[in-house]
Amino acid sequence: QSALTQPASVSGSPGQSITISCTGTSSDVGGYNYVSWYQQHPGKAPKLMIYDVSKRPSGVSNRFSGSKSGNTASLTISGLQAEDEADYYCSSYTSSSTFLYVFGIGTKVTVL
Amino acid sequence: QVQLVESGGGVVQPGRSLRLSCAASGFTFSDYTMHWVRQAPGKGLEWVAVMSYDGGNKQYAESVKARLTISRDNSKNTLYLQMISLRVEDTAVYYCARGTGTTFDYWGQGALVTVSS
Numbered sequence: 001q002s003a004l005t006q007p008a009s010v011s012g013s014p015g016q017s018i019t020i021s022c023t024g025t026s027s028d029v030g031g032y033n034y035v036s037w038y039q040q041h042p043g044k045a046p047k048l049m050i051y052d053v054s055k056r057p058s059g060v061s062n063r064f065s066g067s068k069s070g071n072t073a074s075l076t077i078s079g080l081q082a083e084d085e086a087d088y089y090c091s092s093y094t095s096s097s098t099f100l101y102v103f104g105i106g107t108k109v110t111v112l
Numbered sequence: 113q114v115q116l117v118e119s120g121g122g123v124v125q126p127g128r129s130l131r132l133s134c135a136a137s138g139f140t141f142s143d144y145t146m147h148w149v150r151q152a153p154g155k156g157l158e159w160v161a162v163m164s165y166d167g168g169n170k171q172y173a174e175s176v177k178a179r180l181t182i183s184r185d186n187s188k189n190t191l192y193l194q195m196i197s198l199r200v201e202d203t204a205v206y207y208c209a210r211g212t213g214t215t216f217d218y219w220g221q222g223a224l225v226t227v228s229s
Contacts, residue, residue: 003156034214038157045207045222046157051215089157093214098174101147101159 004029004090004104011110017078020107022090023071028102030071034093037066037075040106041086049088050075077109085111114138114218116208121223124198132223134191134208142166142186145211148193150204151222158204161193162211176202198227 005023012018022029022037029035035053038046048057050066053073063078073092077084090104120132134146148160161182163170170182181194191208206223209216 032214036215038216045219046216047219048215048217051217052213057217091157091159091216099159100162100171100173103157103159106156 004092004102006088006090006104006107008105009108009110011112012077012080013112014080014082016080017076018080018109020075020077020088020090020109022073022075022092022104024073024092024094024102025071027096028092028094029068029073029090031095032093033068035066035068035073036091037064038089038091039084039086040089046089080111082111085109114210116210116218116220118206118208118220118223121206121225123226123228125229126198126200126227128198129194129196130198130225131195132193132206132208132225134193134220136189136191136208136210139210141184141189146182146184146191147209147211147216148180148182148191149207149209149216149219150202151207152201152204155204160206163191195225198225200227203227 033053037050039049040046049064053068054066065076088107094102115137117135147162161172163182179197183192208220210218
């Protein structure tokens with residue numbers, strides 16, 4: 001699968017805001033409002049943080065927000081906390097004939 | 113609460129077969145589309161397969177088509193992934209995930225499959 005492009009790592013101090021980008025094509029991110037973001041702590045299962053670009057599931061902190069412009073989606077974490085240190089993956093529905101969903105390569109968020 | 117528990121992982125030689133199971137609880141299993149997603153060691157996530165709520169429709173990633181088969185038994189609240197002709201590159205943690213709309217809203221803890229001679 002051709003993965004969506006994410007920065008390998010992003011870091012910030014407690015209380016700061018950080019943004020993770022997720023770049024795809026018009027066949028996935030740019031073509032549909034079906035971008036999701038997942039948080040994964042080491043050795044744990046992914047957890048849904050954002051879906052349909054900007055919607056937050058019940059129970060997810062409002063410090064997490066999502067947006068999209070063209071072929072690039074973004075996840076912003078405001079008021080960074082130590083517990084936010086994890087890997088973050090974006091995903092998108094795709095019109096590809098070889099797979100239905102595509103994921104990003106993942107971004108390691110470090111809280112300094 | 114929603115729970116998904118995978119089982120059936122292990123070490124297997126190349127060319128052999130393995131079947132994973134995913135036991136669901138805490139929701140009406142027969143109402144939901146279900147997916148398998150895998151993660152190779154130290155790598156990112158890769159979507160593998162999906163099956164509709166009633167088992168009537170399924171799709172696969174091209175990379176696993178013809179070797180992996182997704183199925184479900186709604187009477188047992190269980191999702192399956194039959195894997196044949198396993199390759200070294202199939203080594204991964206396999207997660208089952210519930211599908212809601214176009215997202216994966218709950219994930220199991222994963223089952224590790226190691227393909228090695």
